[in-house]
Amino acid sequence: MFNQGLVRIHGRVLKRKIRRMRSYNYGSFKGGVKKYARALGNQVLREQAQNEVRLFAEQLNVPIICSLAAKGAISEKHRLFLTAANKYLDGVYRRPIVSDLFDDVDLLILIGYDFGEDLKPSLWGCNKDTIVINSFDIPMEEVFQPKVNCLGNIEQSLRYLRNVCTVRNQGFSEKHKELKEIFDERKAISVKPGTTDIPRIMKVISNYLGDSGILCSDVGLHKQYAGLLARTHMPNRFICSNVCGSFGFGLPAALAAKLCNPSEKVVAICGDGGFHSTSQDLETAVRYKLPVIIIVLSDSCFGLIKYYQGLHSEEPVKGMTELGPVQFHLLANANGMKSVLLKNPEELPKVLEQAYLLNEPFLIEIPVAYDYNLLKYVA
Numbered sequence: 001m002f003n004q005g006l007v008r009i010h011g012r013v014l015k016r017k018i019r020r021m022r023s024y025n026y027g028s029f030k031g032g033v034k035k036y037a038r039a040l041g042n043q044v045l046r047e048q049a050q051n052e053v054r055l056f057a058e059q060l061n062v063p064i065i066c067s068l069a070a071k072g073a074i075s076e077k078h079r080l081f082l083t084a085a086n087k088y089l090d091g092v093y094r095r096p097i098v099s100d101l102f103d104d105v106d107l108l109i110l111i112g113y114d115f116g117e118d119l120k121p122s123l124w125g126c127n128k129d130t131i132v133i134n135s136f137d138i139p140m141e142e143v144f145q146p147k148v149n150c151l152g153n154i155e156q157s158l159r160y161l162r163n164v165c166t167v168r169n170q171g172f173s174e175k176h177k178e179l180k181e182i183f184d185e186r187k188a189i190s191v192k193p194g195t196t197d198i199p200r201i202m203k204v205i206s207n208y209l210g211d212s213g214i215l216c217s218d219v220g221l222h223k224q225y226a227g228l229l230a231r232t233h234m235p236n237r238f239i240c241s242n243v244c245g246s247f248g249f250g251l252p253a254a255l256a257a258k259l260c261n262p263s264e265k266v267v268a269i270c271g272d273g274g275f276h277s278t279s280q281d282l283e284t285a286v287r288y289k290l291p292v293i294i295i296v297l298s299d300s301c302f303g304l305i306k307y308y309q310g311l312h313s314e315e316p317v318k319g320m321t322e323l324g325p326v327q328f329h330l331l332a333n334a335n336g337m338k339s340v341l342l343k344n345p346e347e348l349p350k351v352l353e354q355a356y357l358l359n360e361p362f363l364i365e366i367p368v369a370y371d372y373n374l375l376k377y378v379a
């Protein structure tokens with residue numbers, strides 16, 4: 001049932017296996033392992049192990065990468081934080097980044113990691129040495145085999161390992177230093193003429209939400225921009241449907257987030273396709289008087305599907321990816337919700353502040369033009 005190299009922290013195999021892990025660490029260092037990186041998955045948040053994760057990272061001095069669902073496990077202001085990552089990283093930054101991110105890593109320590117979370121082993125070529133630390137076994141079959149699989153309560157495992165690991169990484173490589181600058185500034189994203197500056201919209205939303213506001217993303221192209229570019233500094237401040245990736249998630253997730261965190265700002269970011277699959281919850285928001293702000297990026301299209309059709313064929317199947325046009329701002333009004341049709345995204349900061357002062361649910365419809373070729377930069 002367990003992978004080879006398992007460390008079962010609370011079982012009888014503990015000492016022997018931990019010894020093997022220690023010798024792996026030391027041996028690897030002696031053998032010339034230069035650079036570690038850590039990839040965090042959603043289980044870290046489910047088990048609220050983020051504090052121990054930070055302490056372990058600081059002790060080992062390793063750069064941190066996370067899946068979209070693990071955003072906030074460590075503050076994105078932390079000196080060791082690099083980026084959230086998935087296969088859309090190159091496309092969103094409009095330059096080859098994924099290879100630079102992983103080429104420079106000899107050993108990945110995967111904590112609370114589930115490869116269903118979009119941070120796929122294919123991003124690092126499935127060929128790095130890995131140590132998996134998780135509370136349950138996720139068989140990787142032929143995808144990749146961890147050198148060591150450390151199974152048990154994540155927090156307790158990390159605490160134990162902090163006591164036995166005396167090794168320290170050499171810090172960021174030159175490549176990672178360069179990347180950190182780009183990631184910290186969400187920088188150098190050129191915008192193709194005639195398309196909407198989606199990264200700018202994400203920046204405005206992050207500024208509005210501050211450190212503790214909550215961004216709930218629906219599923220589609222917009223989710224890749226939101227997940228990779230939104231600034232998240234606390235657990236459960238970026239909520240998305242990863243793994244399942246069910247579209248229609250954004251609006252109901254925002255309502256639940258507001259119910260659970262009445263004093264926090266909550267924004268739902270949605271594409272028009274996913275939004276319209278659960279848009280009946282506009283009425284729920286009004287009935288329960290939940291002051292969430294709903295942003296609908298409207299392109300009359302299932303954007304992500306159009307992108308994939310374009311990837312695999314010169315002539316996308318016509319008529320299968322279009323919808324509407326639907327006037328979502330009027331749909332909000334029909335449900336008793338105030339709204340605005342925002343043709344100039346430059347006005348978004350002002351509109352967000354005005355919507356906040358209303359203290360009632362509010363919908364902002366922004367017509368957008370995606371660059372559907374953008375993501376051909378995918379690694």
Ligand SMILES: Cc1ncc(C[n+]2csc(CCOP(=O)(O)OP(=O)(O)O)c2C)c(N)n1
Nearest residue numbers: 220221222246247271272273274302303304
């Ligand atoms: C319930 C469900 N049905 C279908 C899909 C497949 N799917 C993923 S993204 C997407 C299109 C999203 O379009 P939109 O909501 O307009 O967002 P955009 O990509 O334009 O940002 C679809 C149909 C899904 N993930 N979940």
